[in-house]
Amino acid sequence: MSACQDFSEDLTAWVEEQLPAQRWEQLSEHVTHCPRCAAEAHSLRAAIVWQQRALQAVAALDGVDPLALKARLRRELRAAADDKAPAWDLRTVWATTFGRFALAGAAVSVAATVLLLGVGPEMVLMPLGLEAPPPAVVQQTDFFKDYPLIERLDVLEHFDTVESVPLDDDGSASQHG
């Protein structure tokens, strides 16, 4: 299984014979003995043949360089795949036993927090990033984050001066302790 994972990244390059000789031989050896990778290689080869025919047809119509177009398509598709690839996939996590326990634990934790704190579920889901916060919070995060400070801005701005102001009950306050 781990060998297949190790080779799967290079399988397309192997089919297209674009690997360094030593690596190409390693993959050839593996594909010879692994029916799963052999089937995938067969499928890739068929896709590549179809892709080349399609590119040739397009090139014939528009006078485009098929190799340049192929390279550009590959770049674009790879970039799109990288952009869309989620950093975290629920199905992948669920597929493992540990993942199932972790997700079940997370669900129980969220439910317990909602019950214990008596807050709405959004007060747990939003901080976790599982629910979108109100637009005002997103637009003015700084404001709401520093809210306690901004509320007292007038006092804080003149704190040293204010601190030295004597109060009428200063004497009695110290007497009464």
Next chain:
Amino acid sequence: MQGRPLVVLVVATCCAGPCRAAAFPLLAQNWRELSPGERYETLQNYQQHERLPEDSRRAIEKRYERWQQMSPDERERIRQNYQRLQHLSPQERDRIQRKYEKWRAQEVPSQ
């Protein structure tokens, strides 16, 4: 009340992990940069603000405009003062508030 952010932080840290970045990739960077505990407190502040009467809300929003126009040094000084205030007991904070009101009455005499 004091323990709530802590509990949320513990739970959030256990189960948030990488999912928060994947869940809402289009949100403003600022919100995404906050920890779950900070987000919880930010949301609480938002709810508190929403409950205020309109004139009180406007007053605080004007203070925020002033805060935005302050220099980084001035903001840092005010943050330090806020930390000092946070370390005072409720009675001492109440005294500071009364001192401020007295000082303000002297500085800006009512008409």
